[in-house]
Amino acid sequence: MTGVAWNAKELTVGQLAERSGVAVSALHFYEAKGLITSRRTAGNQRRYTRDTLRRVAFVRLAQRLGIPLKTVREALAELPEERTPNRDDWAKLSSTWRAELDDRIEQLQRLRDDLTDCIGCGCLSLDRCPVANPHDRLGREGPGARRIDTRLCPPQSAYCSPPQPAGPTP
Known part of the structure; x- marks a missing residue:
């Protein structure tokens, strides 16, 4: 494991895959389905903000629970952009699935x-x-x-x- 600096603001797709334990192809699929987002560098490489780690973990958990990806996407759309979701954000989302x-x-x-x-x-x-x-x-x-x-x-x-x-x- 190469590791990612704790203060890195963005991750490459490879770093995100390594850190999240999710295959690069799955991350591309999640992005195509609107579950996560990235920005493109001048060289057309994907860069993900660190909060994407938590979003990927959330998607994986929801999948294990059998929650359809469409429902997961709708829930993630409720989360704030550009910051890591907090406990209150997650509590609100999970209560809708109870x-x-x-x-x-x-x-x-x-x-x-x-x-x-x-x-x-x-x-x-x-x-x-x-x-x-x-x-x-x-x-x-x-x-x-x-x-x-x-x-x-x-x-x-x-x-x-x-x-x-x-x-x-x-």
């Missing part, structure tokens, strides 16, 4: 709890599989993974609609 994260946690818990008998779709547990959908009865309720997605199926039970016998539909 409900979405709570919903994701609930979906993962439901998936964990409802699929305990599942051994991987082969399917040897079809008679008790919580995602089975004989004769596409759930198709009448609309698109999507209706039994797993908590936005489509409230958490009162493993099934949105009570299971029905697997006979032909009228």
